Amino acid sequence: MSRMPQVTSREIVQFLKEQGLVEDRQTGSHLTLYHEERQLTVTVPMHSGCDLGRGIAIRILRDASFSVDDFIRLR
Secondary structure, rough: OOOOOOOHHHHHHHHHHOOOOEEEEHHHHHHEEEEEOOOOEEEHHHHHHHOOOOHHHHHHHHHOOOOHHHHHHHO
16 A cells, blocks of 8 residues: 555545545535445545645545545546
8 A cells, every 4th residue: 555645635625526526515614525326425624725634534535435546546
């Protein structure tokens, strides 16, 4: 498994949208994305000007059924 690079929430959201997820709703600073076919919901914290922690970024990808290697390869 490759090491997760530092990413912003905007980069994670862009990647997830390219994989077929769409914006469902936003409550405060948390954006919820939804994939209808897979019945999948993922929430991403949208704090501007800050990088996501690597652990949170990995957890978001896992919740969306992607690995770090998938993210690096498809990015």
